[in-house]
Amino acid sequence: MAKFSFSLFFIVFFLLSAAWMMPEGVNATKCEEKLYDGCLPNDCKQKCLAKYPNSSSECVAVPPIPFHYSCYCFYDCAA
Numbered sequence: 001m002a003k004f005s006f007s008l009f010f011i012v013f014f015l016l017s018a019a020w021m022m023p024e025g026v027n028a029t030k031c032e033e034k035l036y037d038g039c040l041p042n043d044c045k046q047k048c049l050a051k052y053p054n055s056s057s058e059c060v061a062v063p064p065i066p067f068h069y070s071c072y073c074f075y076d077c078a079a
Contacts, residue, residue: 035071043071055076
């Protein structure tokens with residue numbers, strides 16, 4: 001019985017340790033902002049990084065118009 005409770009203690013201990021050590025970035029929510037239409041990848045990235053450091057950018061297709069893209073910036077929302 002003592003061996004069972006000792007094993008159970010370590011299992012619970014390791015699970016709680018893993019949950020406690022999880023980085024805060026895992027729980028961060030992402031926000032997005034449309035910067036402009038007519039996206040150019042390098043320009044989009046540069047403007048996005050200037051506005052939101054540590055962000056990412058992407059040219060996203062606008063559905064009704066073929067071959068039309070908008071620049072979107074993705075960043076961590078402030079808590």
